[in-house]
Amino acid sequence: MPRAKRWLIFIAIPGILIMLALGAWQVQRLMWKNETNAFRQARAQSEAIALPASVEDIPAMLFxxxxxxxxxxxxxxxxxxxxxxxxxxxxxxxxxxxxxxxxxxxxxxxxxxxxxxxxxxxxxxxxxxxxxxxxxxxxxxxxxxxxxxxxxxxxxxxxxxxxxxxxxxxxxxxxxxxxxxxxxxxxxFPIGGQTKTELRNSHVQYVVTWFALAATLGVITFLMFRGARRRAAQPTEQPNGQPNGEAKP
Structure with a gap:
């Protein structure tokens, strides 16, 4: 295998692993966002209570x-x-x-x-x-x-x-x-009910993007490796037209 292509493969493998890791991280973020949004929606639909004179724990009262x-x-x-x-x-x-x-x-x-x-x-x-x-x-x-x-x-x-x-x-x-x-x-007017309780959630797109990039780079790397192996297995010809390893008649 030519040295240049060998280096490309060595670079591609860490790149694939990084993309897979980023995709997995986005899956975790997606799950967290879905759970958070579901919790916020459920809280926003609960029964109203009298607002305390002082709110000390804002996260516990948010939405x-x-x-x-x-x-x-x-x-x-x-x-x-x-x-x-x-x-x-x-x-x-x-x-x-x-x-x-x-x-x-x-x-x-x-x-x-x-x-x-x-x-x-x-x-x-x-x-x-x-x-x-x-x-x-x-x-x-x-x-x-x-x-x-x-x-x-x-x-x-x-x-x-x-x-x-x-x-x-x-x-x-x-x-x-x-x-x-x-x-x-x-x-x-004014028109009330303008609270946006849901966090912006674009992680599905990021998951698809990172895994698709990893798959694409993986396929390209595999094809390069397979092509190099095939070319290495083919006999080379001597200047007289005879393949390597064959004796002259």
Whole structure:
């Protein structure tokens, strides 16, 4: 076998093993994501409980349905930008909510279209007085590397930065907020029930990709090895046209 092809085979074998290992790792990630999403969906569909005065163990309460009573502070509402609903662009409305004990926390009331950003265009939805709301407990998220910077001075946020949102609202910082449930608001806006409980799960594609690459490289390596073996087994001809190992007549 030529030395160059021998080196290609020696390089290909570790490559195949690495691809198989990556494929196996993606299978584990896929199983974890499926289990996590199933758990979150089950929790989100459980019976609502009264929101405690203080939530210490946020992971234990994450996406848990809760209810609470109080008043909205509509004059302090803020916006999560770049949010869509059925492919329509818009915002999520974040509003401070004062509970009966005087504590204040943030509520994501839901989605509004761009044309409804001005509260004057949705006065019916600016509910006054004491109300009871139900929703899911949610928490801060880490921004992606392409996520724009938040603009607190314009009351615009691109990602949930709870300390910054709390500071702008002038309330005690909390690491969580309430995503309002799907119950309809007067006038139709905001549209609640916007919580995304499922983690993005693309691991099936990664599993197929890594195993397919490993199989392809394995087949190519096998064909190269078999071809080299066959050529090595064939007799070579002498300059006089006689194969090696045959005597001249």
């Amino acid at each position: 848990r349905p809760v209810w609470l009573e109080g008043r909205f502070q509509h004059d302090k509402e803020m916006f999560l930008a770049a949010r869509s609903y059925r492919s329509n662009p818009g915002y999520h409305v974040i509003t401070p909510f004062e509970r009966s004990d005087g504590s204040v926390l943030l509520v994501n009331r839901g989605w509004i279209p761009v044309a409804k950003k001005d509260p004057a265009t949705r006065t019916e939805g600016q509910i006054e007085g004491v109300v009871r709301i139900e929703g899911l407990l949610n928490s801060s998220v880490e921004p992606g590397w392409m996520t724009p910077e938040n603009l607190p001075q314009e009351k615009f946020w691109y990602w949930l930065d709870m300390p910054s949102l709390s500071a702008e609202a002038g309330i005690e910082p909390r690491d969580y907020l309430i995503d309002a449930g799907p119950a309809a608001n007067p006038g139709g």
